[in-house]
Amino acid sequence: MWQSTNVIARIDWNERLFSLRLAAKIPFEAGQFIKLSLPSEDRRLARAYSLVNSPTADFSEILAMEVADGQLSPRLHHLNVGDALDISTSATGFLTLSELPAQGEHLWLLATGTGVGPFISILQSSQVWQRFTQVVLVYGVRQVSDLAYREQIAQIAAARPNFHFVSAISRQADETSYPGRITTALETGELEKRVGLSLSPTQSQIMLCGNPEMIKQCNDLLTERGFSKNLRRAPGQITTEKYW
Numbered sequence: 001m002w003q004s005t006n007v008i009a010r011i012d013w014n015e016r017l018f019s020l021r022l023a024a025k026i027p028f029e030a031g032q033f034i035k036l037s038l039p040s041e042d043r044r045l046a047r048a049y050s051l052v053n054s055p056t057a058d059f060s061e062i063l064a065m066e067v068a069d070g071q072l073s074p075r076l077h078h079l080n081v082g083d084a085l086d087i088s089t090s091a092t093g094f095l096t097l098s099e100l101p102a103q104g105e106h107l108w109l110l111a112t113g114t115g116v117g118p119f120i121s122i123l124q125s126s127q128v129w130q131r132f133t134q135v136v137l138v139y140g141v142r143q144v145s146d147l148a149y150r151e152q153i154a155q156i157a158a159a160r161p162n163f164h165f166v167s168a169i170s171r172q173a174d175e176t177s178y179p180g181r182i183t184t185a186l187e188t189g190e191l192e193k194r195v196g197l198s199l200s201p202t203q204s205q206i207m208l209c210g211n212p213e214m215i216k217q218c219n220d221l222l223t224e225r226g227f228s229k230n231l232r233r234a235p236g237q238i239t240t241e242k243y244w
Helices: 073-077 113-123 126-131 150-159 182-188 190-195 212-224
Strands: 002-012 017-022 033-038 045-050 060-065 084-088 106-112 134-141 163-169 204-210 238-242
Touching: 017 073, 033 060, 033 073, 045 060, 045 113, 060 073, 060 113, 106 113, 106 182, 106 212, 113 134, 113 150, 113 204, 134 182, 150 163, 163 182, 163 190, 182 190, 182 212, 204 212, 212 238
Parallel strands: 106 134, 106 204, 134 163, 204 238
Antiparallel strands: 002 017, 002 084, 017 060, 033 045, 033 084
């Protein structure tokens, strides 16, 4: 099912990375996604986008990257305030806190690119702070300008002493970031060193979102250390969502 909405604000993080704030309020659990669509001459083009906003917000917001040969993202990238588009009337997805088993007091959120979107929403929920004693966000991108929601993340860090943030920049030097990929930081132990916490199958729940290769490599590295994929029939410590 679809409903019409319109753009009420937009943020351009760089020339390709952007956020759209939409007038529609869709009921959802932090971490879930909706679908967006624009009119097409012969068929409806629809793509899934995670909601970045808090579930209590009176709007919907998504983070997107314009893909040059994409069918929908270039058209979304050209939308301005007041422009109309269609949004699904319900949200879905399993990258949510309710899907995590009760085991573990530390939550690790590992994202690349626009995969950070659902984690920004989760960090705005009260549930995450009530449930976990330590919360870690690891955000991997190529360039510093690819880091979206930096001010919001900084505000969370200032307000929550049990929140830890590590940015990983793979193609640009930045003195405040890990110089490389998330997978390398995980493999070498540098990630845990920077956070000041150890990853443990008994203490940690890990959510991965973004580049499928990052997710695969992290899964392999974590499996070697005794972690397992979280399934409803077999609860584990690794919950994932691929972004393409």
